[in-house]
Amino acid sequence: MIDAMRDAMLAWGDTGLVGWTVLKILVIAVPVIIAVAMFVWWERKVIGWMHVRMGPNQIGPWGLLQAFADVFKLLFKEVTRPSAANKTLFYLAPLIALVPSFAAWSLVPFDWGLTLANVNVGLLLLLALTSLGVYGIILAGWSSNSRYAMLGAMRAAAQTVSYEIAMGFTLVCVMILSGSLNLTEIVMAQAGNKGFFDWFGFPLLPMMVIYFVSGVAETNRAPFDMAEGESEIVAGFHVEYSGSAFALFFLAEYANMLLIAFVATVLFAGGWLSPLQGWITADVPWFDWIWKGGWQWTFIKAFGFSFLYLWFRATFPRYRYDQIMRLGWKVFIPICLVWIVVAACLKYFNLVTIGA
Amino acid sequence: MTFELICFWVFASVAALAALTVISVKNPVVAALSLVLTFFSMACVWLLAQAEFLAVALVLVYVGAVMVLFLFVVMMLDVDFSVVREGFVRFLPVGVLVAAVMLTEMLMMIGVRSLKTPVTEDPAVLAGMSNMEWLGQTLFRDFLLPFEIAALILTVGLIAAVTLTLRKRTGTKVQRPGLQVMVKREDRLRVIKMDAVGKGEVGP
Numbered sequence: 001m002i003d004a005m006r007d008a009m010l011a012w013g014d015t016g017l018v019g020w021t022v023l024k025i026l027v028i029a030v031p032v033i034i035a036v037a038m039f040v041w042w043e044r045k046v047i048g049w050m051h052v053r054m055g056p057n058q059i060g061p062w063g064l065l066q067a068f069a070d071v072f073k074l075l076f077k078e079v080t081r082p083s084a085a086n087k088t089l090f091y092l093a094p095l096i097a098l099v100p101s102f103a104a105w106s107l108v109p110f111d112w113g114l115t116l117a118n119v120n121v122g123l124l125l126l127l128a129l130t131s132l133g134v135y136g137i138i139l140a141g142w143s144s145n146s147r148y149a150m151l152g153a154m155r156a157a158a159q160t161v162s163y164e165i166a167m168g169f170t171l172v173c174v175m176i177l178s179g180s181l182n183l184t185e186i187v188m189a190q191a192g193n194k195g196f197f198d199w200f201g202f203p204l205l206p207m208m209v210i211y212f213v214s215g216v217a218e219t220n221r222a223p224f225d226m227a228e229g230e231s232e233i234v235a236g237f238h239v240e241y242s243g244s245a246f247a248l249f250f251l252a253e254y255a256n257m258l259l260i261a262f263v264a265t266v267l268f269a270g271g272w273l274s275p276l277q278g279w280i281t282a283d284v285p286w287f288d289w290i291w292k293g294g295w296q297w298t299f300i301k302a303f304g305f306s307f308l309y310l311w312f313r314a315t316f317p318r319y320r321y322d323q324i325m326r327l328g329w330k331v332f333i334p335i336c337l338v339w340i341v342v343a344a345c346l347k348y349f350n351l352v353t354i355g356a
Numbered sequence: 357m358t359f360e361l362i363c364f365w366v367f368a369s370v371a372a373l374a375a376l377t378v379i380s381v382k383n384p385v386v387a388a389l390s391l392v393l394t395f396f397s398m399a400c401v402w403l404l405a406q407a408e409f410l411a412v413a414l415v416l417v418y419v420g421a422v423m424v425l426f427l428f429v430v431m432m433l434d435v436d437f438s439v440v441r442e443g444f445v446r447f448l449p450v451g452v453l454v455a456a457v458m459l460t461e462m463l464m465m466i467g468v469r470s471l472k473t474p475v476t477e478d479p480a481v482l483a484g485m486s487n488m489e490w491l492g493q494t495l496f497r498d499f500l501l502p503f504e505i506a507a508l509i510l511t512v513g514l515i516a517a518v519t520l521t522l523r524k525r526t527g528t529k530v531q532r533p534g535l536q537v538m539v540k541r542e543d544r545l546r547v548i549k550m551d552a553v554g555k556g557e558v559g560p
Contacts, residue, residue, distance in 0.1 A: 131424075
């Protein structure tokens, strides 16, 4: 059916191609937005359980519609602007924060061949796009013309740039092992018949931990949410934003969180590959994705990784600023540098099997 | 006019306009942002020329890291730029001269080379590899030694910059996390055994 639809669209020539591409983008972007809404509900629910509370439970069954109620509340609120703010940049900042976080979703492979943009330099492009998001934060902080916002933006910028280095190094390890920057090829390099021992999370376990913790720091989430730090700088860079402008920052932050979870899945946990790969070879309709791999595994693993975000938030106290910097520069980067050598040796002496 | 050509003109003109804004605009933050836009548009132009790695590396290194730090500094500065601009007309002839010499040199370098060496096919395409793969092969196989020397020079520069800015300040209190982690109960707490003397205080 999808093929027939594509052929019908492409028969229109260039306009059809544009229409088809927009349709593909919507097929990814709309579920991301809905997933963000549901993830907010799930976060509040999970943190509620961890705090022995109920969490949202009034709107809809189990409070499921709470997120949508919040969205509508934000949309109907007035967008205020400080009179001394830089008008253009003030309204541009949320958009700049949002666009890269959604653009990066085009690179995520959900299944074999199920990706919007199968780019050769996918991994680098991903890193480049996620690093662009910080501009939204800096501009929001500066253009608000508020001291709290400015301090939050400064913290966010320093933190993001610092942790990007550690994150880049973990990606270098993945590149060394897989020998490719294409995300689909990286997943296929983790295929094999030794189950989940074939995944890069096994030889690169410290790198997986560092990648995810750097991802938490990069998205400015607890325990690294110094950019918001309610107790000292109110709400950081978005203190002057209200209504839908604030909603855009919120959306960008959660889209980035989910993105980090998906990318961690792809890089270290074998993407759509099954943890039982190679152990069972039976053909059972409807159920054989459990051992043969399929998009369901990508989502299950990403759900697991995104749960870690909530777990961290509910359990860890916030880092102090110098401790964040120390962790990034003095702990993570040296470990990464050592593990790059380890990864190179693993590859050189053929201690890991790449691909099936 | 093909789609690529239209894209090229759009990106190139945006890059040129943004570059003009960098030097003409009054607000330093807007100037820095225009520089970001210039970098980004140039990366797009390079993508059109199928230099994927260079384009993404430009965005990653310059837009994603260098310009963030630059913006950081510019935002923190409280410089009255009207003072800086005072000598603009006085130094204009010198500036124009320097720019003209640079332009001629650039044209000579690019022009002479392009005259001498005819435009060849993309070597990556000829070798049947992606741009990325070809670059890797060239850097790490054919030109490994120059590449390593360049890396060494950059590292030396980095260390020099760090040592130049490193200064010992007196009177600062620094935590040593290693010692904090290694601390034992005995270092902090002394349990004293003593007999109960006296009756203690009488409650109200």
